[in-house]
Amino acid sequence: MDASLLHALILGIVEGLTEFLPISSTGHLILAGSLLGFNDARGGVFFVAIQTGAMLAVVWEYRARLMRVDAGLWLNLAVAFVPAAVLGLLFGSLIKQFLFKPVPVALAFIVGGAVILVVEGRSRIARVETTQSMTWQDALKVGVAQCFALIPGTSRAGATIIGGMLFGLSRPAATEFSFLLAVPTLCAAGGWDLWHNRALFSADDLGMFAVGLAAAFASAFVVIRWLIRYVASHDFRPFAWYRIAFGVFVLAAVYLSLYPG
Numbered sequence: 198m199d200a201s202l203l204h205a206l207i208l209g210i211v212e213g214l215t216e217f218l219p220i221s222s223t224g225h226l227i228l229a230g231s232l233l234g235f236n237d238a239r240g241g242v243f244f245v246a247i248q249t250g251a252m253l254a255v256v257w258e259y260r261a262r263l264m265r266v267d268a269g270l271w272l273n274l275a276v277a278f279v280p281a282a283v284l285g286l287l288f289g290s291l292i293k294q295f296l297f298k299p300v301p302v303a304l305a306f307i308v309g310g311a312v313i314l315v316v317e318g319r320s321r322i323a324r325v326e327t328t329q330s331m332t333w334q335d336a337l338k339v340g341v342a343q344c345f346a347l348i349p350g351t352s353r354a355g356a357t358i359i360g361g362m363l364f365g366l367s368r369p370a371a372t373e374f375s376f377l378l379a380v381p382t383l384c385a386a387g388g389w390d391l392w393h394n395r396a397l398f399s400a401d402d403l404g405m406f407a408v409g410l411a412a413a414f415a416s417a418f419v420v421i422r423w424l425i426r427y428v429a430s431h432d433f434r435p436f437a438w439y440r441i442a443f444g445v446f447v448l449a450a451v452y453l454s455l456y457p458g
Contacts, residue, residue, distance in 0.1 A: 209412025219355030250413030277340035305350025306444030324365030
């Protein structure tokens with residue numbers, strides 16, 4: 198297999214496995230890309246673009262609900278989408294320039310893991326049991342929480358799920374809304390970044406994108422099905438400890454020059 202296609206396959210699987218878990222897909226892609234030598238400007242655009250494959254897995258899983266005319270749901274998604282979209286347009290290039298590196302990602306892993314442990318350690322009474330019961334104000338709060346995911350290593354899923362729980366959503370409701378919010382967020386981010394940086398690619402790169410998108414779709418679909426069952430009876434502490442351990446490992450590897458910093 199051509200090296201670029203193999204890299205696309207690996208990165209697509211990494212994207213799909215991590216996008217909807219509170220462990221940061223972008224963070225894992227940056228670290229994996231550094232190991233594969235695909236961490237330049239083209240790599241950064243590719244990381245964002247293949248998230249669309251994971252988004253399509255959500256569309257397929259929730260196709261019946263998304264096809265229904267549900268004005269309340271679409272309003273909530275639109276409201277939640279706006280804050281991160283605005284900040285992403287304003288600061289996206291600076292974030293890529295300074296934070297798309299292993300050390301900032303590792304630090305975000307550790308801090309995010311600590312936040313999850315704190316939130317999971319608090320007693321909570323869910324005010325909103327289902328996404329159908331959400332108001333636009335609930336959606337706006339989740340949208341503000343999603344802004345933290347602009348920092349690579351934070352995790353879009355982690356920010357929206359944990360943020361939703363902090364704002365009174367039940368764990369299943371926060372998880373489902375996080376899935377659904379991925380549709381406009383990832384589609385807009387991937388489309389905008391690819392179009393804005395289209396000069397970096399040629400028709401020869403279509404195969405690479407096709408492999409990455411397909412791998413992201415397949416692996417994300419498996420994770421979505423699994424996570425829906427998981428949140429019914431488990432919390433997110435295991436993911437928090439994974440984040441902390443993985444972040445410490447990356448920092449140690451960079452310090453010992455075992456990993457490109």
